[in-house]
Amino acid sequence: MTGRDGGADIGPLGDFDPVVILVRPQLAENIGTTARAMANGGLFHLRIVAPRDGWPQERAWYASSGADRILDAAQVFETVDxxxxxxxxxxxxxxxxxxxxxPVMTARGAAAELRVASTRGLRTGILFGPERAGLDNEDMARADTLVRYPLNPKFMSLNLAQAVLIMAYEWFLTEDMTPPRELMTNETHVATKGEMENFMSHLIRDLDETNFLRNEQKRPGMVRNLRHFFTRGEVTEQELRTLHGVVSELSSARRNRS
Incomplete structure (x- = not known):
């Protein structure tokens, strides 16, 4: 069976990337959404152990949102062994x-170990249990390491695809170079200190002309407060141009009223 439209062109399929192993899954839709979760995190090897309703199941492809190729290549086994x-x-x-x-690890710790194993040329797998009860003791006896997610202890209820997505996300992060924080500036740029100083000079000059800074004793502190305010974040060049226009317009309006 293949997807209705062939599905998304996902990959690459690393020979030593972890294999997601679904043990006795009950619903075709959950297998499909698992494939979707895997594709998001860059995991593309799927094995299914004793699916309750057999395999293949058309509903899985409908639920995969284009992760068809994972389902097309899925392998089916009778036992965990x-x-x-x-x-x-x-x-x-x-x-x-x-x-x-x-040993018990968090998803993040396990993902780091999986990445190390991959670089060493070791083939690895992650077992996920049936939707209703999870893995039993016999299943876990086949594992070297257990993985537990540090979630709200008063409500730890994940569906199968969510559980897989957490591991897939942590796996993806082990090689992702996205900075933890960035400013979206679109077509402008973060203002340089020179551009910021140019604006501050403009602002202070106009404030002096309005006598807003007339208190000589308080003036240095007021100027510092203004400087702190405008340098606290990453103001963009476009925003500074807008502020220049605001200050100029206010000055012009004041002169016209005089």
Missing amino acids: DAVADLHRIFATCPRPRHVVK
Whole structure:
């Protein structure tokens, strides 16, 4: 089975990128939305263990929002053992405390380990359990490491695709170079200190002409306050041009009234 329109051109398919393994998923729609979540985070290898309603299922493709190629290439296995047989390291998501002695990591920590394993040429997989109850102890016994998400302890309820999306997002961040903070300036630019000083001189000159700064004792502090106000953020050159126009217009209006 293939997607109705072929789906989005997603990839590349790294040989050592983590494999998402859905264990006994119950609904086709959840498999489809899982593929959608995977594509968002750059994970493209999907394995399905004993899907309740069999495979393939047309509804999964309809729910994938174009992540068809992930579903087209999905592999189906009868058991978890079969699904992980060719992998070197297995992580298992574990939403509830279990009586299991294993390392437990956050999604961020697990993603970092997955990235290291990938660079070493190790094949890895992440187990996600059935929608209703999650992985059982037998499933987790196949894993080297458990993954638990630090969520609101009073409400830790994720659907399958959400759980996969968290891991996919953290995986993507391990190589993403997007700065944590940036200013969208469009066609202008952040004002230089020279441009800012030019505006401040304009403003102070006009304020002196209006006698707003007539108190000689308070004048230095008032000027500093104005300078702090305008230099507190990243004012753009376009915004400074607008402010120049405002100051000039106010001055012109004042002179016309005189």
